[in-house]
Amino acid sequence: MGLLALPMIGLLARVSWSTLGSDLTSPVAVDALRLSLVCSLWATGLSLVLGLPLAWLLARTEFRGKSVVRAITVLPLVLPPVVGGVALLLAFGRDGILGRPLFDWFGIQFTFSTAGVVLAETFVAMPFLIVTVEAALQVMDVRFEEVAASLGAGRWATFRLVTAPMIRSSLVAGAALTWARALGEFGATITFAGDIQGRTQTLPLAVYLALEGNERVAVALSLLLLVISFAVLVALRGRWLGAVRR
Amino acid sequence: MTLTADVEVRLDEFHEDVHLDVTDGEVVAVLGPNGAGKTTLLRALAGVRPLTGGRIVLDGRVLDDPAQGILVPSAQRPCGLVFQEHLLFPHLDAQANVAFGPRRRGASRAEATSVARDLLDRLGVGDIAHQRPGTLSGGQSQRVALARALAIGPRLLLLDEPMAALDVTQRTAVRQLLRSHVGGSGSSCVLVTHDPLDATALADTLVLIDDGRVVQRGTAPEVARRPASQWVAGMMGVNRLEGHVRGGWFDLGAGLAVPVAGAPEGARCAVLAPRDVSVTPYGAGPGSPVARSAATRTEWSTRVTSVQPTGDRVVLGLEYPTGLTADVPAAGPDGSRWDEGMAVTASVDPADVELFEPAPV
Numbered sequence: 001m002g003l004l005a006l007p008m009i010g011l012l013a014r015v016s017w018s019t020l021g022s023d024l025t026s027p028v029a030v031d032a033l034r035l036s037l038v039c040s041l042w043a044t045g046l047s048l049v050l051g052l053p054l055a056w057l058l059a060r061t062e063f064r065g066k067s068v069v070r071a072i073t074v075l076p077l078v079l080p081p082v083v084g085g086v087a088l089l090l091a092f093g094r095d096g097i098l099g100r101p102l103f104d105w106f107g108i109q110f111t112f113s114t115a116g117v118v119l120a121e122t123f124v125a126m127p128f129l130i131v132t133v134e135a136a137l138q139v140m141d142v143r144f145e146e147v148a149a150s151l152g153a154g155r156w157a158t159f160r161l162v163t164a165p166m167i168r169s170s171l172v173a174g175a176a177l178t179w180a181r182a183l184g185e186f187g188a189t190i191t192f193a194g195d196i197q198g199r200t201q202t203l204p205l206a207v208y209l210a211l212e213g214n215e216r217v218a219v220a221l222s223l224l225l226l227v228i229s230f231a232v233l234v235a236l237r238g239r240w241l242g243a244v245r246r
Numbered sequence: 247m248t249l250t251a252d253v254e255v256r257l258d259e260f261h262e263d264v265h266l267d268v269t270d271g272e273v274v275a276v277l278g279p280n281g282a283g284k285t286t287l288l289r290a291l292a293g294v295r296p297l298t299g300g301r302i303v304l305d306g307r308v309l310d311d312p313a314q315g316i317l318v319p320s321a322q323r324p325c326g327l328v329f330q331e332h333l334l335f336p337h338l339d340a341q342a343n344v345a346f347g348p349r350r351r352g353a354s355r356a357e358a359t360s361v362a363r364d365l366l367d368r369l370g371v372g373d374i375a376h377q378r379p380g381t382l383s384g385g386q387s388q389r390v391a392l393a394r395a396l397a398i399g400p401r402l403l404l405l406d407e408p409m410a411a412l413d414v415t416q417r418t419a420v421r422q423l424l425r426s427h428v429g430g431s432g433s434s435c436v437l438v439t440h441d442p443l444d445a446t447a448l449a450d451t452l453v454l455i456d457d458g459r460v461v462q463r464g465t466a467p468e469v470a471r472r473p474a475s476q477w478v479a480g481m482m483g484v485n486r487l488e489g490h491v492r493g494g495w496f497d498l499g500a501g502l503a504v505p506v507a508g509a510p511e512g513a514r515c516a517v518l519a520p521r522d523v524s525v526t527p528y529g530a531g532p533g534s535p536v537a538r539s540a541a542t543r544t545e546w547s548t549r550v551t552s553v554q555p556t557g558d559r560v561v562l563g564l565e566y567p568t569g570l571t572a573d574v575p576a577a578g579p580d581g582s583r584w585d586e587g588m589a590v591t592a593s594v595d596p597a598d599v600e601l602f603e604p605a606p607v
Contacts, residue, residue, distance in 0.1 A: 141331075141333065143333055144333050144335065146292065146294040146327065147327055147333050147394075148335075149294060149319070149320035150292050150294070150323070150325055150327040150395075150404075151346050151351075151395075151397075152321045152322075152347055152350035153321055154319075157350060165335075165337040168337075
């Protein structure tokens with residue numbers, strides 16, 4: 001318990017409360033905060049768009065190689081983020097399998113770009129959404145969907161009007177976890193997208209960099225991230241950690 | 247409404263092959279034990295379980311025919327589906343549950359709402375229109391589930407164990423409700439159940455299935471008078487005896503025989519109502535119980551193997567002939583009670599034994 005609590009106390013003890021306001025509004029902090037919010041929200045949105053159909057496929061359909069697909073979707077959960085960054089670099093970097101044709105033909109470049117940050121965060125965070133939603137779909141009685149179909153609802157209408165509302169708490173929890181993970185993403189982002197203030201320097205990157213020069217700002221930004229993480233936990237307590245909603 | 251279905255479904259080990267005909271306004275009960283393939287049949291008709299063989303034709307329209315590559319999706323079939331657990335959408339109130347179908351099938355919000363209100367009123371649950379399913383009693387949610395299925399004006403209503411989740415008092419009410427709303431109005435109904443009471447109370451025709459095959463079909467009286475197997479007889483609550491007619495006696499083996507003057511010789515079956523089997527405790531009967539003597543071949547001694555009370559009567563399982571049941575007053579002739587393992591004298595009146603020729607298997 002002490003091992004877990006002490007670092008938090010240490011962090012709180014070092015916060016310079018008098019300069020907290022100015023530290024958090026310094027150009028580096030504001031840029032990082034803005035970029036972090038934009039990128040993590042994009043990553044969450046992208047995870048919903050890509051992850052929901054994938055979770056549905058994994059939970060509701062049988063196909064060849066399903067276990068492989070499931071393993072790949074969960075892999076980023078256990079993969080060191082740096083390795084994820086290297087993998088992304090090899091796929092979407094200027095010399096990557098997909099990155100080179102994208103750049104040569106369309107001039108699209110992910111490395112050292114905000115889009116790259118979103119991509120890295122999505123890669124690392126999307127599994128949280130998939131895992132949470134797939135588990136909820138597994139638990140839900142498919143016959144609700146069968147009834148909806150018999151009443152005339154197509155697949156999309158069934159998902160929108162029956163499935164999604166019924167797994168709403170898991171959807172919210174999954175999205176919140178995904179967002180929190182995206183917000184804290186460091187390894188894959190710095191490896192793949194680099195560290196450019198205002199473009200790819202998110203909060204965690206700014207913290208790391210500020211630690212070398214301006215420790216006060218680093219501590220202030222750390223406090224901010226800690227508060228956000230804690231807020232997500234508290235918000236999810238009833239829904240995710242607590243009893244299942246009826 | 248005419249349904250002709252050859253339902254073939256292969257699922258790993260299980261293989262179902264059931265033929266079903268349903269005519270206009272007919273209520274067909276598919277009766278069978280758990281795992282017999284009843285629900286699979288219903289899901290195939292509803293379109294949520296594609297056939298692997300055979301075809302389903304409703305009013306001349308092919309709904310499912312794997313050989314031709316035809317599969318009409320569930321959403322486009324005129325079939326209303328009601329599951330045992332009702333499965334009302336928990337996030338919608340009763341009225342929104344009922345309005346769901348009409349809305350999805352193209353009705354305006356106002357039209358769908360008025361259809362829903364009307365149906366809930368007709369089924370006697372208009373007062374709970376704005377309650378969520380979680381707050382409804384079993385009987386209420388059953389009615390809402392039925393209203394939801396009826397709201398799409400189905401040509402075919404599919405009911406999965408419609409009574410199983412209800413208590414006894416609600417069952418009678420819902421049976422009456424189903425009777426008055428199912429059938430008639432041109433729509434037909436297939437209900438699956440493991441309860442022979444529900445089946446005989448609701449259905450015009452019974453189809454008994456076991457292990458994915460039809461064992462017997464017919465009206466309830468037909469099936470009860472000519473049960474094709476011991477299992478069917480048990481479902482219908484009658485005894486089925488197998489034996490041979492020889493020289494004016496229906497011989498059940500082991501010396502037990504019933505006089506049947508003028509019956510043709512050969513393998514025969516007999517039905518015998520459990521109430522027509524008399525049982526007296528050993529030694530308490532008139533005279534001493536002499537089984538298997540030529541003069542009293544319809545009286546024999548045996549043991550009680552099971553005792554199942556049904557109010558003021560009790561159903562006794564007898565050791566011999568295997569599976570024979572007797573429905574007797576709960577209190578014995580001298581006020582004694584029945585116990586498992588008890589030695590008894592059983593007898594039948596030959597006039598109560600109805601012979602029939604077993605159908606070729």
